[in-house]
Amino acid sequence: MSTPILPTPILEVRDLVMRFGGLTAVDRVSFEAARGEITAVIGPNGAGKTTVFNLITGFYTPSAGEILLHGRDGQRPLHATPGHRIAQAGVARTFQNIRLFPGMTVLENLLVAQHNRLQAATGFGIAAVLGLGGYRAAEREAVERAKHWLEATRLLDRADDAAGSLPYGAQRRLEIARAMCTDPVLLCLDEPAAGLNPRESEELAELIRLIRTGGCSILLIEHDMGVVMNISDHIVVLDHGKKIADGIPAAIRADEKVIAAYLGTGDDDEAPSPAVEGAA
Numbered sequence: 001m002s003t004p005i006l007p008t009p010i011l012e013v014r015d016l017v018m019r020f021g022g023l024t025a026v027d028r029v030s031f032e033a034a035r036g037e038i039t040a041v042i043g044p045n046g047a048g049k050t051t052v053f054n055l056i057t058g059f060y061t062p063s064a065g066e067i068l069l070h071g072r073d074g075q076r077p078l079h080a081t082p083g084h085r086i087a088q089a090g091v092a093r094t095f096q097n098i099r100l101f102p103g104m105t106v107l108e109n110l111l112v113a114q115h116n117r118l119q120a121a122t123g124f125g126i127a128a129v130l131g132l133g134g135y136r137a138a139e140r141e142a143v144e145r146a147k148h149w150l151e152a153t154r155l156l157d158r159a160d161d162a163a164g165s166l167p168y169g170a171q172r173r174l175e176i177a178r179a180m181c182t183d184p185v186l187l188c189l190d191e192p193a194a195g196l197n198p199r200e201s202e203e204l205a206e207l208i209r210l211i212r213t214g215g216c217s218i219l220l221i222e223h224d225m226g227v228v229m230n231i232s233d234h235i236v237v238l239d240h241g242k243k244i245a246d247g248i249p250a251a252i253r254a255d256e257k258v259i260a261a262y263l264g265t266g267d268d269d270e271a272p273s274p275a276v277e278g279a280a
């Protein structure tokens with residue numbers, strides 16, 4: 001019998017380690033994010049999830065290990081790529097705390113996100129100032145892309161409003177629209193459902209599925225187990241910096257190590273985190 005040829009994952013994390021002084025926040029973590037899928041990274045508070053994201057998106061340099069992106073230009077070692085080049089390699093992210101330009105309009109936020117692309121279209125030259133052809137075409141494209149994501153996030157009617165004046169849920173959607181305007185191959189979402197009400201969470205899940213349908217792979221940190229179990233194709237579970245489980249949602253929900261990590265074993269006095277079975 002022939003072995004099926006599996007497509008290359010979009011992201012490979014191999015034996016990743018991050019130490020902060022004496023603390024090992026990420027301890028030899030390995031996992032893959034499959035192309036075109038939603039991969040969630042979950043775990044109790046302090047498990048190392050945000051640190052993994054900060055390593056993938058170039059905010060930190062790992063103490064050891066490899067992070068390989070299989071993007072549009074082939075394989076890229078993100079662990080050895082400077083932070084400002086990681087977006088160009090096709091990785092976009094949102095943050096736990098919203099980071100928009102609150103005084104700029106919604107549309108301006110989406111155009112600023114495409115600044116690099118516009119600059120590249122002119123070879124970083126005077127063409128932009130003179131309004132020459134290549135720049136104008138790139139500018140038109142940037143506006144079209146912004147319009148597409150304004151429609152997808154239902155923000156078109158707020159395009160001229162200051163980003164800071166939007167309700168919280170709309171600001172979260174705008175953050176995602178802004179990340180998508182960079183045309184990523186991998187979108188990293190850090191707790192996108194935080195602070196959303198159940199209806200907004202459901203709409204967010206719809207939006208994330210839409211992004212997956214468009215071909216962008218997604219890596220998601222999320223505490224809302226309803227959202228995680230509902231939309232994830234694959235879940236990686238961290239606890240105290242180590243990977244304790246890795247699999248499809250049904251397997252994760254039934255995993256004893258995961259249940260123990262979330263409910264606590266009674267060995268420590270940490271408040272229990274949201275139970276995984278709450279999502280069933």
Ligand SMILES: Nc1ncnc2c1ncn2[C@@H]1O[C@H](COP(=O)(O)OP(=O)(O)OP(=O)(O)O)[C@@H](O)[C@H]1O
Pocket residue numbers: 020023025043044045046047048049050051052
């Ligand atoms: N810059 C830093 N310097 C020192 N320690 C850090 C730093 N960043 C994170 N840590 C520590 O690393 C560990 C993992 O933190 P991290 O924020 O990655 O966890 P998390 O799983 O994202 O938690 P949460 O769900 O609460 O956001 C924690 O013990 C944290 O205190």
